[in-house]
Amino acid sequence: MKQKIVDSQSLFSFITKQMEQLSDGKIDVEAAHAQSKLAKNAIHLLVYEVNRAHVLLEIEQASSGVKFRELQDKIEAPIEIPSSTEQPQL
Numbered sequence: 001m002k003q004k005i006v007d008s009q010s011l012f013s014f015i016t017k018q019m020e021q022l023s024d025g026k027i028d029v030e031a032a033h034a035q036s037k038l039a040k041n042a043i044h045l046l047v048y049e050v051n052r053a054h055v056l057l058e059i060e061q062a063s064s065g066v067k068f069r070e071l072q073d074k075i076e077a078p079i080e081i082p083s084s085t086e087q088p089q090l
Contacts, residue, residue, distance in 0.1 A: 008046055015039050 018039075022032040 006042065011039065011042055011046065 015036075018027065018032055018035050021027045022029070027035075
C-alpha cells in the first residue's frame with residue numbers, strides 16, 4: 001500500500017474536506033465520527049513530533065548558543081500514513 005507524507009496543512013485540508021462532505025450528505029455521521037478519531041490520533045502524533053523536535057533543539061541550543069526561533073522554520077515533522085479511499089469499518 002502506497003503511503004503519503006502528511007503535515008499539519010494536509011491534515012487540516014482533509015478534516016475540512018470531511019466536514020464539507022458531511023454537510024453535503026456525501027458521508028454519514030458514523031463515517032465522519034470514525035474519521036475524526038483517526039484525525040485526532042494523527043494530530044496527537046504531530047504534537048508529539050513537534051514536542052520532540054523542540055526538546056532536541058533546546059538541547060542543541062544549550063550547547064551551541066543558536067536561538068530556537070531561528071531554527072523553527074527548518075523543522076518538518078511529517079508523518080506517513082496509509083492513503084486509502086475505503087471508509088473505516090465501525
